[in-house]
Amino acid sequence: MREHVEVLAHLGARVSRVRRPEELAAVDGLVIPGGESSVIDKLARAFDLRAPVVAAIRAGLPVYGTCAGLILLADRLRDGIAGQVTFGGLDIAVRRNAFGSQAESFEADLDVPVLGDPPVSAAFIRAPVVEEVGAATPLAALPDGRVVAVEQGPLLATSFHPEVSGETRFHARFLRNVRAAA
Numbered sequence: 001m002r003e004h005v006e007v008l009a010h011l012g013a014r015v016s017r018v019r020r021p022e023e024l025a026a027v028d029g030l031v032i033p034g035g036e037s038s039v040i041d042k043l044a045r046a047f048d049l050r051a052p053v054v055a056a057i058r059a060g061l062p063v064y065g066t067c068a069g070l071i072l073l074a075d076r077l078r079d080g081i082a083g084q085v086t087f088g089g090l091d092i093a094v095r096r097n098a099f100g101s102q103a104e105s106f107e108a109d110l111d112v113p114v115l116g117d118p119p120v121s122a123a124f125i126r127a128p129v130v131e132e133v134g135a136a137t138p139l140a141a142l143p144d145g146r147v148v149a150v151e152q153g154p155l156l157a158t159s160f161h162p163e164v165s166g167e168t169r170f171h172a173r174f175l176r177n178v179r180a181a182a
């Protein structure tokens with residue numbers, strides 16, 4: 001979370017935290033960070049944020065989701081815990097914890113054609129993968145072909161964390177979506 005705030009502030013954005021529906025209504029874009037998607041889902045429901053977030057996504061709010069955030073933006077979830085739901089918005093199927101325990105966390109240099117050179121240094125932490133891209137556009141894949149970044153309209157999502165490796169181009173792309181929607 002702190003890393004997202006730092007990257008966005010560095011890029012000139014005014015950043016605030018969203019915990020309540022009034023706070024969501026006040027922002028022009030939303031970052032859903034990593035963490036544990038089932039816990040974020042539970043908290044969103046407990047704090048009456050789920051319905052407003054779903055409505056905002058439907059209304060076209062630009063969102064950038066990393067890792068758990070990608071899971072929460074997926075229309076279809078595989079390997080969710082019992083009762084876990086997502087906000088949806090991206091027409092993708094996602095598998096949680098797709099790398100198993102032998103490779104829970106790793107870093108990879110990823111070619112992301114829409115971002116140009118140099119490759120993105122990507123930190124994967126108990127990361128999900130996108131198993132079906134549906135109407136979304138894949139932006140990056142691992143060497144084995146598994147999709148790890150997608151976009152669909154104002155929604156952008158990566159199964160890795162660019163914010164921990166000093167990478168700013170995904171956040172810049174998100175802010176471009178925010179300006180375009182304003």
Ligand code: GLN
Pocket residue numbers: 033034035036037038066067068069071096097125126127128
């Ligand atoms: N495995 C976590 C989940 O299912 C995501 C991990 C992360 O956000 N770094 O939500």
